[in-house]
Amino acid sequence: MLTSPALAMNDLFPACGDSKMRGLMMDRPLLISSLLSHAANVFRDQEIVSRTVEGVIHRYRYAEAERRAKQVANALRGLGLGEGDRVGTIAWNGHRHFELYFGVSGVGGVCHTMNPRLHHRELAYIINHAKDRFLFVDTTFLPLVRAIAHRLKSVQHIVVLCDRANLPDTPLNNVLTYEELVLSHSDQLEWPEFDDRTASSLCYTSGTTGKPKGVLYSHRSTVIHSYAIALPDALDLGIATSILPVVPMFHANAWGLPYAAALTGAKLVFPGPALDGKSLTELMNGEGVTVAAGVPTVWLGLLNHWREHETKVASLERVVVGGSAPPRSMIQAFEEEFGIDFRHAWGMTEMSPLGTVNVLTPSQQGAPGGERYDLKCKQGRPVYGVELEIFDEQGRPLPHDGKTFGEVRVRGPWISSRYFRQRRSKSHDGDGWFATGDIATLDPSGMMQITDRKKDLVKSGGEWISSIELENLAAGHPDVAQAAVIGIPHEKWTERPLLVVQAKKGRSPTKDDLLAFLKGKVPDWWLPDDVIFEAELPLGGTGKVQKAKLREKYDDRYAAAR
Secondary structure (H helix, E strand, O other): OOOOOOOOHHHHOOOOOOOOOOOOOOOOOOOHHHHHHHHHHHOOOOEEEEEOOOOOEEEEEHHHHHHHHHHHHHHHHHOOOOOOOEEEEEOOOOHHHHHHHHHHHHOOOEEEEOOOOOOHHHHHHHHHHHOOOEEEEOHHHHHHHHHHHHHOOOOOEEEEOOOHHHOOOOOOOOEEEHHHHHHOOOOOOOOOOOOOOOEEEEEEOOOOOOOOOEEEEEHHHHHHHHHHHHOOOOOOOOOOOEEEEOOOOOOHHHHHHHHHHHHHOOEEEEOOOOOOHHHHHHHHHHHOOOEEEEOHHHHHHHHHHHHHHOOOOOOOOEEEEOOOOOOHHHHHHHHHHOOOEEEEEEEOHHHOOEEEEOOOOHHHHOOOHHHHHHHHOOOEEEOOOOEEEEEOOOOOEOOOOOOOEEEEEEEOOOOOOOOOOOOOOOOEOOOOOEEEEEEEEEOOOOOEEEEEEOOOOEEEOOEEEOHHHHHHHHHOOOOEEEEEEEEEEEOOOEEEEEEEEEEOOOOOOOHHHHHHHHEOOEOHHHOOOEEEEOOOOOEOOOOOEOHHHHHHHHHHHHHHHO
C-alpha cells in the first residue's frame, strides 16, 4: 500500500489560526474586461456587426473591439474618470455602445445605461440621482438631452456617438465627438485588476411605481450571469451562434447578451434604431442570424411583416422572448408557421435580469399539441444560481403544487441586495429574499407560471382574476393585435375586469365577438364587464402596456357610471 508524504500544517491550513481547510486554487477576479480579452484572444476574427444611426452597416472583429474599448478607457481617464464614477449612455444597440460597456467598467468606472423612452423629468432625475459625470449620446437623442440640459447638475462632458462629419448642429456646450475622442488616445492599456465585487454598471427601473430605482451590478455578478445565460437550456450561445439583441442595451444590459456573446465567441448583430419588421428581416437574412431576443411587441411586428410579404428568415432557429408574457397565438405562429423554437424567459432589472427559461423536457416535448402549448406559455424553471419561492401575504412559503399561487421571491449571486443610494426597500427582506411583485404558481418540477403582477390582479367579490390569462386568451382572437385587462371600480364586487383591445389593421371585432370567444375558456365570472377598442395601446419604454394610463382614463368613467 502506497502512502503519501505527510502534508505540512501550513499546506492544509494556509491562514494562520484558521481551522478550515482551504482549496489550493488561484484566486483570480471575475472582471468584465476579462470577457472581452478572452474574445479578442480566442475568437479574434468573430464579427460584430452594427446598423448605425446613419443607416450604414459597420463591421469589425472582437480583436478590434477590444483595441477600441482600451482607447475609450484611456480617453475617459484623460478626462478625469475615477474609480466608481458614473458614465451615462443614451444610445441604441451598436458597436460604440458595446465599446463603452467594456471600456468604462474595465478601468473601474460604472456604465450607466438610460432608457430614452422615459419622460424628460424621469431622465433628468435618473442622471442627477446617479451623479453621472459623463454623458454619451447617440445623435438621435441630442434634442432630448438639450431639453433637460439645464436640469443636469453633475454632467461635465457630453460626448456624441459619431464622427465630426455626422455631428448635428447643437446649442449644447462642451460637446465632444466620440470618434475624435477615441482616436486621439492610445490603445496601449493593461486592464487593471481589482476586487470583482466592485460596481460595474447601473440600470434604473422604469418607475412604474414611484420614482425609478437604481440597480447596481458588480463585475462578479455580471460574469456569473453570463455563464448562466449561455447554458444550453438557457439561451444556448456558442461560437456557431449569430445573435441579434433587439432588446435594448439600455434595458437591463440587453439581458446580458453583449457579455455572454464575448464569453462564448458568438457573432453579435446590433440593429441600431431600425426595429421595424422589414429592417429586422433584412438584417437577419444578411447576417445569418440564428438567435434573436426581444419583447413581444417587436415580434408581433415581425410576424405581421412576414405574413404580409410572405417572407421569413431562413437562418433563424430560436427566438427568446421576455419583458412581458407573450400570447399563446404568438408561440404557435413562430413554431407552426415558421418552424422557429420559441423560448419564453422571465426576469427583472433587479435580477440582471435572467431568472427562468422555458425549455421543455423530452417527455414534455412529446405531449399533445394543446398540452404542449399550455406548458410553453409558462415562464419556465429557474436557471442555476436563482433560488425561487412563492409566499403568501403573511410571508409563509406555499406548496409547489401548480395550483396555489403567491408572490414570487428570489435570491442569488446576480440579484440585487438593495437599491442604489436607498437605505430601505420594501422589496428586500431580512432573510435575503427579493420580492418581485409577480404572482405565480410553482409545480413539483420547478416550472413557474405567472398569473399576474401583484398590482394588476383584479379582485372581484373577494376572489382573484388573472389579467394576464385574460389578455393572452383575447390576443388569440384572429382580429386582435394586442389586449390589456385592468380592474375597474365596482360598487358590489369591488372590482371587475375591463378588456381594452387594439384590433389588427383592417379588422373590426365587436364586444360580442370577443366575449363569445372568451366564454367557456374561463369561469363565467371572469368574463369582462365591458370591451373597449383603442387605435393603439399605450406602451412604456420597455414595450409593456402602461396599465396605469388605462386606469387613469377609465377608472373615473366607470366609477361614475356605477
